[in-house]
Amino acid sequence: MLLGRVRGNAVSSVKYPDLKGMKLLVVEPLNKHLEPSGPLQIAVDVVDAGPGDLCVMVRSREAALAMKEHKFVPVDLALVGVVDELVVRPDGDFDFNLVKGTTKYS
Amino acid sequence: MILGKVTGTVVTTISHPHYKNRRLLVVQPLTLKGDKADGDFLALDTTHAGIGDTVLVNREGNGARAVLNNPDGAIISLIVGIVDQVTVETVN
Numbered sequence: 001m002l003l004g005r006v007r008g009n010a011v012s013s014v015k016y017p018d019l020k021g022m023k024l025l026v027v028e029p030l031n032k033h034l035e036p037s038g039p040l041q042i043a044v045d046v047v048d049a050g051p052g053d054l055c056v057m058v059r060s061r062e063a064a065l066a067m068k069e070h071k072f073v074p075v076d077l078a079l080v081g082v083v084d085e086l087v088v089r090p091d092g093d094f095d096f097n098l099v100k101g102t103t104k105y106s
Numbered sequence: 107m108i109l110g111k112v113t114g115t116v117v118t119t120i121s122h123p124h125y126k127n128r129r130l131l132v133v134q135p136l137t138l139k140g141d142k143a144d145g146d147f148l149a150l151d152t153t154h155a156g157i158g159d160t161v162l163v164n165r166e167g168n169g170a171r172a173v174l175n176n177p178d179g180a181i182i183s184l185i186v187g188i189v190d191q192v193t194v195e196t197v198n
Contacts, residue, residue, distance in 0.1 A: 032146040082119075083116055086115075103192050105190055
């Protein structure tokens with residue numbers, strides 16, 4: 001799962017029938033520092049996110065599983081949460097390196 | 107599965123039912139020396155991991171659904187363990 005910012009919405013009238021009634025939002029995937037980490041994409045909204053909201057998104061089959069009733073719809077990105085609070089410590093606080101030998105973490 | 111470091115927490119009051127009453131953590135995969143630390147993602151926590159913990163993360167839906175015992179679970183990344191020690195024999 002990943003973070004995403006709602007940038008707008010999309011309306012489609014001619015589409016796969018099962019996508020009827022699904023709210024399509026234009027989203028921009030973000031990394032943990034809220035910097036864009038990919039191109040704008042379309043996600044199906046399940047949590048009534050509005051424009052500008054920071055959201056939690058899920059990709060691939062799990063996005064289809066997140067739909068309310070239809071399980072087998074051609075959806076590969078879904079908004080599954082609206083972020084209220086995001087706490088991210090700066091990278092400098094941690095050592096992400098895997099080094100040769102034994103490293104104790106606790 | 108991959109090794110990662112928990113570097114943040116996400117609070118969502120409005121979320122999909124499968125994500126309710128479980129912590130959502132920001133995980134940064136561990137990398138080899140010199141590699142840039144990117145590719146961070148969000149993972150649902152089942153082990154009460156906190157910021158700074160090194161964790162084992164399963165990043166495949168079927169595994170997550172099995173662990174969560176939810177055949178329709180819309181979850182991909184799931185923290186399945188807190189790592190105490192890692193031994194690396196060779197590093198290329």
